Amino acid sequence: MDTIIENELVRELANQHGRTRESLIPILQDLVVHKRFLSKQDMVDVARELNISAADVYGTATFYTFLDTELRGKYVIRICKTISCAMKGKNEILSTIEEILKLNLGETTPDRKFSLLEANCIGWCHKAPAMLINDTPYTELTPEKVTEILREYIKK
């Protein structure tokens, strides 16, 4: 039953974005929005829908950091680790999050609600340290501020 639902989503996305090669990344991006990651089955289904090799889909997906091929949580936290954020206390923010969510960097909570990852420069160096939760940027973080932000997400 699951497979049919998966296929339907892929088909729907292909209808929306098209079935040529340049539609591949928009389809994969939307799949990640819907499911938080790309399963092997989904990638095979996309390949069939676009009439290209599954290896091409996998090869393309794994090239891009945001096209996760590993199971992720509903909320993916990406903390910027590049120099400005590192200088302005990124490690402190990281350990605060690890403590609150009881998970380590790279892990997903057992309820699949949160994943905690690092990112390269996300473009908020003047308001460091910064992080993304899914698409939303949060800047000028302090342990207090990040605690407040996470409390809101935990409630959701």
Next chain:
Amino acid sequence: MSDTHVKRVDHIFKKANCREVLEKIMDMKPDDICQELLESDLKGRGGAGFPTGLKWRFAANEEDPVKYIICNADEGEPGTFKDREILDQVPEKVFCGMAVASRAIGAKMGYIYLRGEYKFLIPMLNEELLKFHKTMDEFNLNFRIQIRLGSGAYICGEESALFESIEGKRGEPRNKPPYPTKSGLFGKPTVINNVETLVYTVMIMRYGAAHFKELGTKDSRGSKVFSVSGDTPKAGIFELELGMSVDEFVQDFGDGDTKAVQVGGASGFCVPRKKFEETIIGFEGVPTGGSMKLFNSTRSMYNLLHNYLDFFTEESCGQCTPCRVGCQQLLKGVEAVKRGDKNSKYLEELVKLAKTMKRASKCGLGQSVGNAFGSIVENFKEEIIY
């Protein structure tokens, strides 16, 4: 501390009447647009500094019914965040610049390649695009813009990797030549410009090349938007006249204890205090896409170097060996020197490796790793070793 050392400018973020600019270019021949840009001496604001007018003319001279104009909004260089602000504040000027380019080269289709980290801008940009397309219809201009989103790959800011990405593939840079103006997106003649460059073309069309040239130096005309971060009381986005020395910049933006400025991000150059006065920020000195990071005496330059090498090791596309293996070996190498597993002479070997990468790598990523590496190691050798 006074602000008088560096001239502040307000061109980019000022609202402009884009309809006026469109009316003006409708009366111009495509080649006159290229000529005006050539006379302005505008150079690409993404960092590489290729003359914009020349780029447009090359594409205009190609005889192909299908051409593309691309706005490179894959702003990923560490320490750069001005393009996000430009797109957020004056999107209509970015679109207008693309329309000017489309008229100059004869393109009907434009793409904005926006980095995935800026996805939150998309609803606003789409709304603005609706208005823009209506304006295009009113002017009877057959030109449309689409937004394509990146997915967290720094290398896709490299123009040919960006084409690959729009085409739905891994963002692996292509061999050059052929250059994009001959064979770019989908193998068609393509002009690809940085966000900021496109906005300056609007200003040049509106006020003329002479006005643009009033600011700057012979090699670096006009002004530029800088992203300032690190140890500074004034972190943020500033449009400044080109031609200042690092010393003048530091007097305005430093915290009184600046020991080094990294100009141009991870792929740029590290300028130590003793070279502040002699170093000009611009194409005659150290070029920059706008990234200016200040470091005071409390900072370890080893940490900076390690952070950058870690960045490049992750972001190298892995396609060519000099870059893929080179980045890894530089990172392992400085770690080994720091631990004392290798003696200080080994750093010289690593500098040689960085030079080899500059010559042998396929694209700008691998070619520029040596910039930061060489300048940090040369100027802060003790900090790397001890």
